[in-house]
Amino acid sequence: MKSYLFLMLAICLEVIATSTLPKTKEFTVWKPTVIFFLLFFSALFSLNKAIKTIPLGIAYAIWSGIGIVLISFTGYFIYKQKLDIPAIIGIVFIIIGVLIINLYSKTAGH
Numbered sequence: 741m742k743s744y745l746f747l748m749l750a751i752c753l754e755v756i757a758t759s760t761l762p763k764t765k766e767f768t769v770w771k772p773t774v775i776f777f778l779l780f781f782s783a784l785f786s787l788n789k790a791i792k793t794i795p796l797g798i799a800y801a802i803w804s805g806i807g808i809v810l811i812s813f814t815g816y817f818i819y820k821q822k823l824d825i826p827a828i829i830g831i832v833f834i835i836i837g838v839l840i841i842n843l844y845s846k847t848a849g850h
């Protein structure tokens with residue numbers, strides 16, 4: 741269970757870091773750039789803790805799936821980036837995939 745807490749922390753840190761990318765202005769504004777790298781390093785550190793007991797492929801599938809969904813919501817609500825129907829359908833499939841892994845896979849390590 742502790743590993744899943746590290747994984748959730750890693751995902752949250754990565755989503756916050758990725759959300760700061762537009763503010764870095766292609767890494768030319770130093771404060772958001774430093775924040776981005778600190779958050780991303782912290783996310784990878786937490787991911788490294790999570791994979792002590794969660795298989796790497798499973799951890800990465802959860803990381804990327806939940807991250808894609810959260811970043812899509814961030815883009816939509818914070819940066820006013822629109823999602824079309826195919827994008828929404830794809831996001832729903834990603835959510836379904838993460839749920840299948842977590843609910844039914846014997847390799848998920850829970």
